Amino acid sequence: MLAAHVLGRHIESVTVVDRDVLPDYPSQRKGLPQARHVHLLWSGGARIVEGLLPGTIDQVLAAGARKVGFHEDVVTLTSHGWQHRFPARQYAIMCSRPLLDWVIRDEVLASNRIKLRQRTEAVTLVGDSTRVSGVEVRSLEDDAREVLEADLVIDATGRGSGLQQWLSALGLPPVERDIVDAGIAYSTREFAAPPGATTGFPAVNVAADHRTGKPGRFGVVDPQEGDRWMVTLSCTRGGELPTRDEDFLPCARALPDPLVAQLISSVEPVTPVFVSHIGANRRLYPERLCRWPDGLLILGDSLAAFNPIHGHGMSAAARGAAVLDKWLAEGDFGPGEAHDTQRAISETVDDPWMMAASKDLEYVNCRNDSTDPRLNRDLAYTHQFADLVARKSIRAQAISDVATDVASMSVSQSDLGTSRFLLLVQQAKELPELTRPPLHSAELAIANLELRAAATS
Ligand SMILES: Cc1cc2nc3c(=O)[nH]c(=O)nc-3n(C[C@H](O)[C@H](O)[C@H](O)COP(=O)(O)OP(=O)(O)OC[C@H]3O[C@@H](n4cnc5c(N)ncnc54)[C@H](O)[C@@H]3O)c2cc1C
Known part of the structure; x- marks a missing residue:
């Protein structure tokens, strides 16, 4: 929907094709099975959504979502102990996925430039190895097939995308793929x-x-x-x-x-x-192909999907839409431009990819089917450093602030490697270790808890 929205800002006619009926109220649907599970939108992604569709986050909040400050409004047990509830540095929007999707969809589809083809399946790409010129679609009502011609096709069909087969049908080699x-x-x-x-x-x-x-x-x-x-x-x-x-x-x-x-x-x-x-981390590398057809881009889970524990998928998809918006605004659609733009979209998934994939390699029986050299060397040092930051971050606000900026996709992960941050890690003042969940007495009363914990004040 964010991709459709940015297309609609720059292009006269946009058609969104979806297998499902997209409900005009918040409701679960078959094509989005992950929506049954917790979905938080980190502040890094929420700011992009707000930039593209001003007022959306307020609408989601008005419909009952909660803006949860990290770490003030969260009680977290990490592998190194309980996190101090430092004043909020970043936030996450917490509500059901159907609610978030519905508010965004309602805003986006209000544009008369955007048409919706529901109960319609993208079957294959149309064109050749140099240029995609449309999509063949199939109606799920009557099985009728049709070609939708287009100057630009965006594959945003999620984890189950058929892109590899579609590219192969155009005579292109397979896109390299990593799975952790x-x-x-x-x-x-x-x-x-x-x-x-x-x-x-x-x-x-x-x-x-x-x-x-x-x-x-x-x-x-x-x-x-x-x-x-x-x-x-x-x-x-x-x-x-x-x-x-x-x-x-x-x-x-x-x-x-x-x-x-x-x-x-x-x-x-x-x-x-x-x-x-x-929940596997899966990433395609379209930027590595020597040839990429003009008129085609991929973003969202279709490009890279992560272990959902980190809550990065929607924010990464929003980043992709923001790059698309910039490209369309520049209006440079010459040969090879789609490949350059795809490269820029792919760069935006690198941080969430590394955060999730390198962390997952710490769990027993994690399967590493990746070529990413950063995931195939001795990771002992990387993991020791991550542990050091995690251990300090639960007790030292200065460290927690930077770690939270990174986790919320508000800054680049490279901020954890600056000399300023390394100095902070050495010098930051640490609060005493928490031996129980940091819950205030009013909170204990609300949840009717008689915790082993005495309330904090
Ligand atoms: C259990 C779980 C929990 C998660 N929790 C979080 C979280 O807390 N925070 C977060 O940011 N992310 C979370 N994610 C990730 C998030 O769900 C995805 O990153 C996000 O939905 C990706 O958006 P997308 O638009 O790329 O794909 P999707 O949201 O999956 O949308 C794909 C769409 O394409 C349609 N479609 C598919 N194939 C076709 C076809 N051939 N033709 C036509 N239509 C088609 C589908 O019906 C669907 O509407 C979680 C994921 C899982 C699995």
Whole structure:
């Protein structure tokens, strides 16, 4: 939708083709199975959305989303202990994916330049190895096929994109592909949050300890519109995940800390359990092909998809749309320009790719089917440095601020390698270690918790 929006700013006629019916209210749909699970939009992505569609974030908030300040509004257990709730430096928008999509879709489709072809499947590209000139589509209503001619085709069909076969049908060689797969799986259930909890209680994030040599287990409780908590449990390869409703709470109890289980043990579930096994890091390198057809670009998950634990997918897709916008504004559509633009889009996925793929390699039984040299050398030093930053960042605000800027995709990951940052790591003042979840007494009362923790003030 963001890609369609930026096309509509510069081009007279844009057609969005989707297999699904895109509902005119917030609703789950078949083509977006991941929407059943926690989806946060980091501030880095939210700023891009806001820049492209001013007022959108306020609309999402007005519809019940919550702007969660990191780390003020989040209680996080990292592999190195509890994170101090430092004043918010960045934020994430927390709401259901259907709500976020609906608000953006409603804004985007209001443009009379953008037409929507629903229940229509992109079947293949039309053109030759030098130029894509359209898409062959198939109606899911009557199976009728048709060619939609176009000056520019954007593949934004997500993780299941058929791009490789489509390019091969045009006579192009396969695009190189990397996969780093920690075998991540997700199980999600929604609960009625206690009164006041969606605004007065922090989001909760319990992370695995990658150093145990056992499959990682994670759990999050995120506030959602409609006074609900969305609770997602996830694990890496070899971990157990609840597929039945009755196994959800016992599985939450097996997390590295019982907080998630304590929170959900006395609230009512409002959905069954949904399970998903989509989570490998997968990246295509269209920029490495010696020839790339004019008239074609790929972005979003179709180009690069990441372990969702980091919450980077939507922000990365938004970055791609922003590059597209810049290119269209410059109006330079000569031969080879699409390849250059694709290269620029591909650069924007490098940070989330490295963050997710190098982290996942720390989990047992992670499969590394990648050629990226940065992921195929001895990573001991990289992982030691990441551990050092993580350990310091939970107790030193100055370090936490930079790490949060990077995690929220607000600055480049290279900020962690500057001499200024390295000096901070050496000198930053650390607060004492937290021995229990940092929850205030008012929060404990809201969630009806009698924690092992005495309340912090
Ligand atoms: C479990 C899970 C949790 C996640 N949590 C987060 C999170 O917290 N934060 C975050 O930023 N990201 C998260 N992500 C990633 C996020 O879902 C994706 O990065 C994002 O949806 C990518 O957007 P996209 O537009 O590229 O693809 P998608 O959103 O997948 O959209 C693809 C669209 O293409 C349509 N389509 C597919 N094939 C065809 C075809 N042949 N013809 C016509 N239409 C087609 C589909 O119907 C769909 O509408 C998560 C992912 C998963 C799996």
